[in-house]
Amino acid sequence: xxxxxxxxxxxxxxRRNQGALKEVIDQYGKLIFYIIHKTLxxxxxxxxxxxxxxxxxTIIWFNIDQFDIExxxxxxxxxxxxxxxxxxxxxxxxxxxxxxxxxxxxxxxHDSYEVEEEEEIRAIIQGLNDKDRYIFLKRYIDGYSIEExxxxxxxxxxxxxxxxxxxKKKIQKLWKGGMRHG
Numbered sequence: 001x002x003x004x005x006x007x008x009x010x011x012x013x014x015r016r017n018q019g020a021l022k023e024v025i026d027q028y029g030k031l032i033f034y035i036i037h038k039t040l041x042x043x044x045x046x047x048x049x050x051x052x053x054x055x056x057x058t059i060i061w062f063n064i065d066q067f068d069i070e071x072x073x074x075x076x077x078x079x080x081x082x083x084x085x086x087x088x089x090x091x092x093x094x095x096x097x098x099x100x101x102x103x104x105x106x107x108x109x110h111d112s113y114e115v116e117e118e119e120e121i122r123a124i125i126q127g128l129n130d131k132d133r134y135i136f137l138k139r140y141i142d143g144y145s146i147e148e149x150x151x152x153x154x155x156x157x158x159x160x161x162x163x164x165x166x167x168k169k170k171i172q173k174l175w176k177g178g179m180r181h182g
Contacts, residue, residue: 003023006074007069009023009074010064011069013060013061013064014064024057024060024078025057028075031075032053032079032082035086036049036082037049039083039086039090040086044094044096048089051089052086056078059085060078127171132163132170138152146160
């Protein structure tokens with residue numbers, strides 16, 4: 001079946017025409033893969049690229065009925081789904097890497113100085129409230145820009161800068177206030 005417009009393609013998918021899904025994959029698959037590949041860029045994250053790619057198209061297929069042809073752009077909608085799913089996988093990879101690091105610490109793979117440093121850093125970040133900790137992890141661990149974080153949290157960039165500034169001051173107080181020995 002030939003789909004002459006994006007609207008025909010969407011209608012085909014809403015009617016559960018697998019040819020329409022194949023056409024969407026043919027048209028947008030490389031873009032979706034590119035976004036996922038750019039988001040899942042560490043060696044630990046790369047293992048999830050294929051799973052994420054498959055999940056994105058599964059989500060699109062099972063949620064196409066929620067897509068409003070009159071109000072939205074299919075490409076933008078799919079990009080949004082892709083970014084969210086890739087971020088979920090990034091978070092999963094991060095959590096798994098923390099479990100591995102904790103296991104390595106337990107197994108004695110690091111020298112004692114590195115273990116102390118890592119524990120101190122974790123303890124200091126734990127001293128922040130949930131929102132500030134989330135912002136710090138996004139900014140300094142995951143490498144997100146201020147703009148990306150502000151969009152995700154639906155706040156201004158100034159708000160994020162202020163939270164980071166306050167968080168840094170709190171970390172300095174915690175660091176100087178006895179958590180740092182030596």
